Amino acid sequence: MKQLKRVWGAGLLLALVLPSYLLADERGVGDVVYVPTPQVVVDELLRMAKVGPQDFIIDLGSGDGRMVRTAAKKFGARGFGVDLSDDLLRESNALAISDGVSDRAHFVKENLFETDLSKATVVTTYLLPEMNQKLRPKILALKPGTRVVAHDYHMGDWKPDEDKELIVPEKKVGNPGRSFLYLWIVPAKVGGRWQAQINSPVHPGALELAFSQTFQKLEGTAKTGGQPIALLAPKIEGDQLSFAFFTKPGDNLTRHQFTGTVKGDTIDGTVKVGDGASQQQLAWSAKVQQRVAGPQ
Ligand SMILES: C[S@@+](CC[C@H](N)C(=O)[O-])C[C@H]1O[C@@H](n2cnc3c(N)ncnc32)[C@H](O)[C@@H]1O
Incomplete structure (x- = not known):
């Protein structure tokens, strides 16, 4: 009995002093251990990404x-996950069958750094920050509007479009008791100079636009012949661009x-000129003249 108590005591001490990642499930293979995302966090991440039946989701390290x-x-989407653990892949594909979703969810053995992400409308990760960072250029090159959700770990200086913290008492690993949830939306690349045309009686037809872009953050100017004027509230969300300026x-x-x-290399849209009853809605378009690459 004394012996048993000593073993329990040693076990408890070990659990207290061991880094939490060593308490993870041993079946993970590769660059990070296997720790499952709590179900409540999975649900919330998918809600943040507004996943629906039209989506194709890829989980890197599934x-x-x-x-x-x-x-x-729960959301009617399709997709696949990649992992390097035969054991976890077998379990995932068996669970997809018992969940009745094996026609829309499957799991394959692949190094997540080599996965073709081109079909993804949503990418999910629960990886270490340096792994997210390594994946970042590939993610930023995806179709604008692709959503990325990550559990607990960020993407360095690419700040999320949305983040939240959940209290998760059952979570013992990583950040015990709490989860950090992040959403990014891949922005279209607009950094550089654009030649725009609008069809307005109160505005010269030609317009030069210049954007400086850091991920989804934009600044810019518009020039109609004279001095460039700063754009008001320039914003890029996926492929949707908006900004304003005043002319006199x-x-x-x-x-x-x-x-x-x-x-x-083109932008098409509408411009509302003026306010109230005299407001006009006109078409505008732009073509890129010179690109300035942003951070990757
Ligand atoms: C922290 S777990 C996340 C599991 C799941 N995505 C979740 O959120 O519940 C990370 C997983 O990545 C897998 N993994 C680690 N390195 C990998 C690599 N280079 N390629 C594919 N999978 C990898 C591990 O086997 C582990 O199952």
Whole structure:
């Protein structure tokens, strides 16, 4: 009995002094141990990414497959997960069958750094920050509007579009008792100079736009011949661009509120000129003249 007490005591002491990652499930293989994301966190991450039946989700380092299985079962999405552990892959594919989603969720053996992400509309990770950072250039090159959700670990200086903290009493590993949830939306690349045309009676037709872009953060100017004027509230979310500026025809300040969709080297959209009853809605478009690459 004394012997047993000593073993228990040693076990408790070990649990207290061991780094929490050593308490993880031993079945993980590769660059990070296997720790499952608590189900409540999986649900919330998928809600943050607004996952729906039109989505294709890829979980990088899929563990028991809960991200993709939940996306299929509760949100109607399709997708796959990759892992290096035969044991976890077998379990994930078996659970996909018992969940009734094996036609929309499957799991394959692959190094997550080599996975083709081109089909993804949503990418999910529960990886170490340096792994997220290594994946970052590949993620930023995905189709604008692709959502990325990550559990607990960030993407360095690419700040999230949304983050939240959940209290998760059953969580024992990583940050015990709490989870950090992050969402990023891949922004279209607009950094550089653009030549724009609008069809407005109160504005010269040609317009030069310049954007400086740091991930989803934008600053910019518009030039209609004279001095460049700063853009008001320039914003890029996925492929959706918006900004405004005022011009002064006669002595009246006239607001120009632009929205547009970025498609590679062109932008097409509408501009609302003026306010109230006299407001006009006109088409505008732009073509890139010179690109300035942002951080990757
Ligand atoms: C922290 S777990 C996350 C599991 C699951 N995504 C979740 O959120 O519940 C990380 C997983 O990544 C896998 N893994 C580690 N390095 C990998 C690599 N280079 N390629 C593929 N999978 C890897 C591990 O086997 C482990 O199952």
